[in-house]
Amino acid sequence: MNRHIVYPGQIPLDTDLLNAIKDAYYGTGWLSQSALGTGTTVVGLAVTPTIPASLQVNVAPGAIYSFQTVDSSGYGSLSTDTNQFLKQGIAKASQTLTLTPPGTTGQSINYLVQVAFSETDTSAITLPYYNASNPSIAWSGPNNTGTAQNTVRQDLCVVQLKAGTPAATGSQTTPSPDAGFTGIYVVTVANGQTTITSGNISQLATAPYFPTLPQVPSSFQGNSWVYAVAGGTANALTATLTPLITANTAGTGVILKITTKNTGVATLDVGAGPLPIQTQQGNALQIGDLPANAIIRFICTGAAWQIQGISYSEIPVISTSNVTLYVRPDGNDANDGSANDSAHAFQTIAAAVAYGNTRYFLANSRLVIQLGIAGTYTPPGPVFANVGSLEIKGSTAAQDTYIIAGAGPAGGSTGLFGASYGQVFLTGVFVKNSAAISSNACVIAINSGTNLVLQNVTFGTDAVGTISNLVCSAGASVTINAGCKFGGSATNMLYVQQGSIVIGASITIINAPVYTNVANATALGAILLGNPAATVTGSVTGVRYVANLNGVINTFGGGANYFPGTSAGVATNGGQYA
Secondary structure: OOOOOOOOOOOOOHHHHHHHHHHHHHHHHHHHHHHHOOOOEEEEOOEEEOOOOOOEEEEOOEEEEEEEEEEOOOEOOEOOEEEEEEEEEEEOOOEEEEOOOOOOOOEEEEEEEEEEEEEEEEOOEOOEEOOOOOOOOOEEOHHHOOOOEOOEEEEEEEEEEEEOOOEEOOOOOOOOOOOOOEEEEEEEEEOOOOOOOHHHEEEOOOOOEOOOOOHHHHHHHOOOOOEEEOEEOOOEEEOOOOOOOOOOOOOOEEEEEOOOOOOOOOEEEOOOOOEEEEOOOOOEOOOOOOOOOOEEEEEEOOOOEEEOOOOHHHOOEEOOOOEEEEEOOOOOOOOOOOOOOOOOOEOOHHHHHHHHHHHEEOOOOEEEEEEOOOEEEOOOEEEEEEEEEEEEEOOOOOHHHEEEEEOOOOOOOEEEEEEEEEEEEEEEEEEEEOOOOOOEEEEEEEOOOEEEEEEEEEEEEOOOOOOEEEEEEOOOEEEEOOOEEEOOOEEEEEEEEOOEEEEOOOEEEOOOOEEEEEEEEEOOOEEEEOOOOOOEEOOOEEEEEEEEOOOEEEOOOOOOOOOOOOEOOEEEOOOEEO
């Protein structure tokens, strides 16, 4: 910043005064720019009703700060200056604006209060000039022409009112600011209205107001820069903050009051585009994670908005009684499974199990996944009982109409339904492999600590390449209870290695399936008759049994023909049959 020097006895020049003023102008402009940046901002200019109320509003004194050229025209005898900095335009006095209601019944109109920076040369007067021929008598104007000259370059804040288009009340829109103008307030006037109240006046969310220094502590304490009431919908939230957020930058934080409980996964848009909302653990939201009227802090990761603190869905509910969650083909995995209808039920068994295991701590009780209606359900793949037990249940009276069918995942020993840990019940369903994937079973139990109980389960295949109807391995155990039917051609009907299958009730073979082996126990696996009255009946093609590599099949005296088949059973490599 320059400061001009003058000396005693020096003849002062007009440029000395102009440059001194200009240098102070530069200092003020750069100070403003250092504090506010180069964007347009405003201060003051509050719009309020008149007293007494009328169809007019008052606009308080204020200022606009705008990035402008220093001097686009000559300043006195100084030439133009194309440099730029932040200029201050001032509205020194309060102004009154008059609004007219629409003339059509049922209509309203939005008026936009807009402001703009304006620089004009004004206050023209005829100035006295030095008269060299007669110094005692001054000239009137330059060269004694009497010409008036502007004496002030004013930087003003211009306030204008822009009318929108009248429309049915509630559908009227606010007009956009004119070129060079910035909108700050909206005033809504309805047909027949005679006075304007504060309820008709609202500050635009985009109005570029900045806090004055005395406002900073209270704004910080009240989180007014980061707090808003959520708008949008239950699952697509929006928020408008002052100042506006223009980029989803990692570390940005906002605090929102939730207006409507979410019903599933949700997004948040604070002005820079929507991002998914996640729990602090990075999981998608479940129903109710955003409770109505809750005040929640969110932090942006750059790719998502994370809830700060533990989310509702990640706090297990302790229950000492059984919990039932419903699944239906017409459900939705964003639901919570709380009722047997499409608005509440899950669509897939896997989603219901995952939700139940996360949501509930059941101790000695059971999580029941109830298939709500007859139909075809997507295979869940591996499931487990987190605490307590898990039951996937259709209908014991109509098991063949509650169908779990699919091809299953390729490339590994797995099943359409797989019990991978804990006490698991499969009840009243028809499990069918519908594609020739030889590595898959209809049902599999795997891992030590897994106990799978089957009741009223029908096994079927559309693909002869299926490895087995039922597989048990790696220390698991399976109990076959009443009502189970096997009718799908496969390599094995029953296959066990390093585990045990207990036949606790009679098995019926249907549809004359073709098996390479009906019962196959290998590698320390065991197939045991747990109920002396249980039988295995039906027409089947294949070897009755195979006991291999120290596998054991014990029918407790049922004889060599206990398992039906067209070829005699074999016991090799230490395998035993009794």
